Amino acid sequence: MRNSILTTLLASTALFSSCDNNENNTPETLPVTSFTVTIENAFTPKEFYTTGNTGLIKPGESESFSFNAGTGHYLNFATMFVQSNDLFYGPDDSGIALYDADGNAITGDLTSELYLWDAGTEMNEEPGIGVNQPPRQSDANTGITENGTVKLISQVNDGFTYPALQDVIQVEIAHNGGTQFTVTINNISNNASLATPFAPGNWVVHSADQYPIFKRNEASSIGLEGLAEDGATATLTASLEENSGLVSPFAPGAYNVGTENLVFNLNGTASSALEALAEDGDPSGFENHFTTPDQGSAPAPIFPSQTYSFTFDATDGQYLSLATMLVQSNDWFIGGDAINLFPNGQALNGDITSQLLLFDGGTEEDEYAGAGTNQAPRQSGPNTGTTETGSVIEETSPSSNVPNIENMIRISITSNASE
Ligand SMILES: [Ca+2]
Ligand SMILES: [Ca+2]
Ligand SMILES: [Ca+2]
Ligand SMILES: [Ca+2]
Incomplete structure (x- = not known):
């Protein structure tokens, strides 16, 4: 109480003195x-944690990328099966949990968590033969529009036979200590029934219940269409980069x-x-x-x-x-x-x-x-x-x-x- 009275007194004194003459101010009468x-x-605000790209991975080649991630983070990625119209390899739409329920970082072979997806944007032709597939098409975004949804190829009845996934792609994840991981995508399709490059792709680290690249049985984004038909990642990259960060x-x-x-x-x-x-x-x-x-x-x-x-x-x-x-x-x-x-x-x-x-x-x-x-x-x-x-x-x-x-x-x- 005494303090507040003192403050009030000083304040009013200060007001008067500053009206009178500033040069008369003393430390006790400062305004x-x-x-x-x-x-x-x-x-x-950002939706996702971090993102990046992969390049062209030819048969027999590998590519690695590294990132930091914490408990509660998931990995998603997509890379085109080039000998197709709009098929890509990647995990399920909600990604792969990077830590187990006990909080331990996952390591090892992720191939069993991968699928071959049809983006639903271009009518499928026979793999390795179709004239609208990247190795043969006259230009990007060439082919018959499909107006479909993103589906597992196993749920698409196109009558074509695809090489077994585990003969084409193998993906490993290593935990480098701390919060750092390295993922390696191996193109092992040399000995598959059909060899195929993987086109430039995208990866993203995100949270639970997020679908950063696509959602199963829903229409593909323009960004995914580019990735899946032509390995053209600019649109998806721009969108993921804008929406990722701390x-x-x-x-x-x-x-x-x-x-x-x-x-x-x-x-x-x-x-x-x-x-x-x-x-x-x-x-x-x-x-x-x-x-x-x-x-x-x-x-x-x-x-x-x-x-x-x-x-x-x-x-x-x-x-x-x-x-x-x-x-x-x-x-x-x-x-x-x-x-x-x-x-x-x-x-x-x-x-x-x-x-x-x-x-x-x-x-x-x-x-x-x-x-x-x-x-x-x-x-x-x-x-x-x-x-x-x-x-x-x-x-x-x-x-x-x-x-x-x-x-x-x-x-x-x-x-x-x-x-
Ligand atoms: Ca702490
Ligand atoms: Ca298709
Ligand atoms: Ca095409
Ligand atoms: Ca510190």
């Missing part, structure tokens, strides 16, 4: 300015206003309060928090386009420090380290995103963002992960899928007139 800070999750919430965080940063000590050891904030999004060890999204009524993380906001009073000579966990990490947080609230004596106003940095709390070993088993969305409980005995440092080399700060978060500050 009090009210600030509102808004923190917005600026990630662009997306992370930000967790409830902490701030302080004063002459020094009481939230984190750059190059110092993290406090237990900061450790909980950075590893588990728990700011309860700090005096000042922002916990409830403006769009909600209870403490929660903010998802893309959601915001936290908080208001405080400050006087010239004071600084704002804050921290909010990048949830798809082990102990990374985005922070402001003593942001001057009165640069050149003027109250700070506007977008101050450029004053934020990504920090590593130095308390837990880092995994690939969005995939690590010990990161908040996937870990078995708080404070789970390999202990790191480091300092709070700026994280200048995060995993390659982490966007620039301005594509993750936006922070603005509004200063109101003196009270």
